[in-house]
Amino acid sequence: MNKDSRVRKIEKAAAAALVMPALSADQKATALSSFADRIWRKKDNLLQANARDLNREKKSLPAALLARLKLDEGKIATLCEGIRALANAEDPVHRVIDRIELDQGLVLEKRTVPIGVIAVIFESRPDVIPQILSLILKSGNVALLKGGREARLTNLAFMKIVSELNRELRFLPGAWAQLFIERSDVDLILKQNKLVNLVIPRGSNALVQAIMNKTKIPVLGHADGVCHLYWDESADFATVRRVVIDAKTQYPAVCNAVETLLVHRSRVAELGELLHELDNRGVKIFGDSSVQRLYHATLKKKAGRAGNWHTEYGDLALSVRIVASVSEAIAHINRFGSHHTDGILTRDLKSKQSFLAGVDSATITVNASTRFADGYRFGMGAEVGISTSKIHARGPVGVEGLMTNQFVLVGDGHIVGDYVATNDGEMPARKPVRKFTHRRLI
Amino acid sequence: MNKDSRVRKIEKAAAAALVMPALSADQKATALSSFADRIWRKKDNLLQANARDLNREKKSLPAALLARLKLDEGKIATLCEGIRALANAEDPVHRVIDRIELDQGLVLEKRTVPIGVIAVIFESRPDVIPQILSLILKSGNVALLKGGREARLTNLAFMKIVSELNRELRFLPGAWAQLFIERSDVDLILKQNKLVNLVIPRGSNALVQAIMNKTKIPVLGHADGVCHLYWDESADFATVRRVVIDAKTQYPAVCNAVETLLVHRSRVAELGELLHELDNRGVKIFGDSSVQRLYHATLKKKAGRAGNWHTEYGDLALSVRIVASVSEAIAHINRFGSHHTDGILTRDLKSKQSFLAGVDSATITVNASTRFADGYRFGMGAEVGISTSKIHARGPVGVEGLMTNQFVLVGDGHIVGDYVATNDGEMPARKPVRKFTHRRLI
Numbered sequence: 028m029n030k031d032s033r034v035r036k037i038e039k040a041a042a043a044a045l046v047m048p049a050l051s052a053d054q055k056a057t058a059l060s061s062f063a064d065r066i067w068r069k070k071d072n073l074l075q076a077n078a079r080d081l082n083r084e085k086k087s088l089p090a091a092l093l094a095r096l097k098l099d100e101g102k103i104a105t106l107c108e109g110i111r112a113l114a115n116a117e118d119p120v121h122r123v124i125d126r127i128e129l130d131q132g133l134v135l136e137k138r139t140v141p142i143g144v145i146a147v148i149f150e151s152r153p154d155v156i157p158q159i160l161s162l163i164l165k166s167g168n169v170a171l172l173k174g175g176r177e178a179r180l181t182n183l184a185f186m187k188i189v190s191e192l193n194r195e196l197r198f199l200p201g202a203w204a205q206l207f208i209e210r211s212d213v214d215l216i217l218k219q220n221k222l223v224n225l226v227i228p229r230g231s232n233a234l235v236q237a238i239m240n241k242t243k244i245p246v247l248g249h250a251d252g253v254c255h256l257y258w259d260e261s262a263d264f265a266t267v268r269r270v271v272i273d274a275k276t277q278y279p280a281v282c283n284a285v286e287t288l289l290v291h292r293s294r295v296a297e298l299g300e301l302l303h304e305l306d307n308r309g310v311k312i313f314g315d316s317s318v319q320r321l322y323h324a325t326l327k328k329k330a331g332r333a334g335n336w337h338t339e340y341g342d343l344a345l346s347v348r349i350v351a352s353v354s355e356a357i358a359h360i361n362r363f364g365s366h367h368t369d370g371i372l373t374r375d376l377k378s379k380q381s382f383l384a385g386v387d388s389a390t391i392t393v394n395a396s397t398r399f400a401d402g403y404r405f406g407m408g409a410e411v412g413i414s415t416s417k418i419h420a421r422g423p424v425g426v427e428g429l430m431t432n433q434f435v436l437v438g439d440g441h442i443v444g445d446y447v448a449t450n451d452g453e454m455p456a457r458k459p460v461r462k463f464t465h466r467r468l469i
Numbered sequence: 470m471n472k473d474s475r476v477r478k479i480e481k482a483a484a485a486a487l488v489m490p491a492l493s494a495d496q497k498a499t500a501l502s503s504f505a506d507r508i509w510r511k512k513d514n515l516l517q518a519n520a521r522d523l524n525r526e527k528k529s530l531p532a533a534l535l536a537r538l539k540l541d542e543g544k545i546a547t548l549c550e551g552i553r554a555l556a557n558a559e560d561p562v563h564r565v566i567d568r569i570e571l572d573q574g575l576v577l578e579k580r581t582v583p584i585g586v587i588a589v590i591f592e593s594r595p596d597v598i599p600q601i602l603s604l605i606l607k608s609g610n611v612a613l614l615k616g617g618r619e620a621r622l623t624n625l626a627f628m629k630i631v632s633e634l635n636r637e638l639r640f641l642p643g644a645w646a647q648l649f650i651e652r653s654d655v656d657l658i659l660k661q662n663k664l665v666n667l668v669i670p671r672g673s674n675a676l677v678q679a680i681m682n683k684t685k686i687p688v689l690g691h692a693d694g695v696c697h698l699y700w701d702e703s704a705d706f707a708t709v710r711r712v713v714i715d716a717k718t719q720y721p722a723v724c725n726a727v728e729t730l731l732v733h734r735s736r737v738a739e740l741g742e743l744l745h746e747l748d749n750r751g752v753k754i755f756g757d758s759s760v761q762r763l764y765h766a767t768l769k770k771k772a773g774r775a776g777n778w779h780t781e782y783g784d785l786a787l788s789v790r791i792v793a794s795v796s797e798a799i800a801h802i803n804r805f806g807s808h809h810t811d812g813i814l815t816r817d818l819k820s821k822q823s824f825l826a827g828v829d830s831a832t833i834t835v836n837a838s839t840r841f842a843d844g845y846r847f848g849m850g851a852e853v854g855i856s857t858s859k860i861h862a863r864g865p866v867g868v869e870g871l872m873t874n875q876f877v878l879v880g881d882g883h884i885v886g887d888y889v890a891t892n893d894g895e896m897p898a899r900k901p902v903r904k905f906t907h908r909r910l911i
Contacts, residue, residue, distance in 0.1 A: 045829055048829075135848070225859070265882070266881070277885050278885075383877060384491035387490075389876065390876040390877075392878045392879075393878065395878050395881075395884075396884045399571070399878055418687050418861040419860040420874075431860060432862075433830070434832040434847070436833070436834045438835065442714075442716075443838050443846070444715050465848035
């Protein structure tokens with residue numbers, strides 16, 4: 028496809044984004060139910076396409092990625108269940124979130140509206156397409172999808188279902204969901220900052236970092252997850268063991284797994300015991316010189332030297348550092364962390380309060396695993412992603428991250444010249460005859 | 470000042486941003502009251518410094534800008550009143566906005582936290598410093614200020630008061646408010662996307678556009694305000710007259726003044742009368758050929774040719790176009806507008822509904838002047854700015870635009886391995902023994 032025709036696809040998406048907010052709750056529920064039914068009816072087509080993708084990639088992809096790429100009937104059933112649940116959920120569009128009377132007969136409402144054109148760029152997992160498209164449809168947005176080449180045929184099979192849905196339900200603008208195939212399409216999409224309102228990258232740190240570096244469009248996501256646990260002087264050791272082992276070993280490849288353990292110097296004796304247990308579970312230890320000495324004294328093994336406290340292992344490996352106080356732990360986390368998820372293990376109220384006041388991260392845990400930081404576990408239903416950006420949406424993000432606001436002011440011929448001037452240097456054209464009431468109605 | 474020392478100032482700001490969220494409501498109230506008292510006590514110093522600025526600039530600045538630059542006792546009194554009101558207002562930091570039980574003993578809170586380091590770049594008006602600084606302090610943020618050179622001495626006099634305040638109240642980190650003087654400082658600040666979290670430009674369109682084009686830091690603001698009013702077939706003519714004249718002539722220099730009037734073709738007869746009245750008030754008309762013919766027929770004068778419907782006059786000038794329907798008006802607004810503020814004048818429910826469903830702007834008005842789109846008039850107390858961005862904050866923005874969120878999860882040794890896997894391809898380490906309750910507590 029040449030560049031012009033690809034830009035036209037994006038222009039059509041922007042046009043569709045002007046129509047989508049007006050879809051009724053019923054229309055969207057109908058569309059989502061039909062989408063789920065069609066996916067289920069076409070599951071054999073999907074599985075055949077997926078088998079061809081798997082067969083082509085089996086020699087080049089590592090086993091973990093092949094597992095992500097693979098669809099099966101169980102995964103499809105779970106997908107359909109999720110889409111049907113969303114069909115029945117409350118409509119997130121045009122919810123009135125604030126209402127204020129500015130003056131008699133002059134009422135201001137703040138309501139939710141969709142963001143517009145959202146580009147979602149993802150790797151191997153083909154189930155991202157139905158998941159994201161159902162969220163996009165429910166929220167009245169428009170999607171530009173760029174999937175991984177590994178899942179090409181499976182992705183096309185899902186998009187065929189979307190085309191059939193569009194033909195059945197004529198109220199859906201055809202361009203509400205479009206797939207891009209080529210790697211060069213990503214660069215083209217990222218340049219369209221007049222037409223694309225938000226980019227959501229789902230994939231490796233390298234993918235997210237590369238996208239953040241080359242676009243002016245706001246990006247919802249996180250490049251890295253260098254999460255910490257601080258083992259406070261007062262912590263309960265049984266809690267420390269449970270939580271550190273869960274946070275490090277339960278699924279080490281994900282962004283909310285812990286990468287650095289900070290230990291109060293008064294707990295060094297028990298640290299030896301914990302390091303033993305981590306070693307038993309195959310966790311490699313990297314530490315400062317005192318941790319290295321302790322490790323050697325306890326396990327008769329050499330620990331790695333923690334040269335870079337920014338490291339995200341994404342694997343069975345852990346940096347360990349001894350600190351003198353909760354403030355030293357906070358300073359370490361704010362300096363070396365990625366502001367994703369950081370926790371304290373403590374029984375002391377003052378330590379907890381200092382930690383909560385001082386740590387600048389999207390999620391802070393207290394006596395709980397960092398691995399909880401996730402949209403499903405946080406009860407958001409579906410997760411759009413986890414954001415470490417400080418604006419718009421931060422931490423695990425559900426459908427509300429796909430919404431923005433709009434003010435609607437309804438009057439009866441009200442004019443500004445009737446009111447006293449604001450203090451921004453303006454003057455009323457004549458003597459003010461009216462006053463604002465600013466009465467909250469919600 | 471060399472580059473290194475200026476970067477160090479920004480690093481100190483980032484360090485101060487880690488301390489500010491922990492200030493108590495009482496500390497902030499004390500600081501704001503003392504700030505107001507000090508400004509009032511030092512008003513003679515401020516007025517003297519301002520007189521020297523005015524004297525230096527009187528030959529180079531146009532009268533309107535000189536008026537903006539000028540301080541007087543009345544303006545200072547209003548400023549102090551605003552700061553004292555803010556001192557007594559509710560603390561916006563660490564408000565719990567959501568609370569959900571994930572499981573017994575495992576409670577998630579979503580709370581407000583400051584954004585961090587906020588760069589405010591503004592032109593002539595020196596009263597921006599105390600206004601913005603009081604909002605920054607109340608919201609627990611940190612400010613990097615870059616004022617116009619015209620107000621240099623007045624700005625320095627305000628910053629001297631801030632230094633005295635910092636010396637009195639040792640709980641304030643010295644770097645919470647810093648002023649930059651040189652134009653080259655702006656470029657330096659805009660490059661620090663690791664240290665600066667938000668940029669708020671307050672000034673001309675050219676200033677805002679230039680800033681948006683050269684930074685990766687999120688920008689809160691709007692480059693242009695091409696606002697529309699659509700005169701629907703069903704509108705009440707008296708309302709049309711009042712609202713159009715207010716929206717165009719009450720203060721034409723500002724971003725929420727109307728720039729284009731779209732008129733339903735059935736109302737052309739009365740349009741002549743309105744054009745007459747606008748002409749009486751000194752408004753120049755630019756139109757398509759039918760408007761030009763009408764104008765000539767009615768006023769025996771030549772109207773300008775509206776060649777570019779994107780034009781923001783910021784002056785007593787108005788583009789006028791005849792349209793065949795509300796859909797044509799909506800299409801014109803979405804295509805040529807700046808998504809700032811656009812309104813409809815109508816008595817027809819269906820027209821109103823179509824307009825509200827179709828117009829993609831931060832504020833939509835119905836039978837009211839576009840000039841109401843302003844933080845003070847919208848009842849937000851203080852206005853940070855008006856944003857046309859689709860994410861974070863949209864439309865007039867109050868203190869809430871300076872806040873972000875943080876999740877706090879408090880448990881008692883809770884680990885993820887005890888629960889069923891989420892549907893993101895993860896598997897639990899062992900048979901799940903617990904279930905999420907996801908019970909909303911707020």
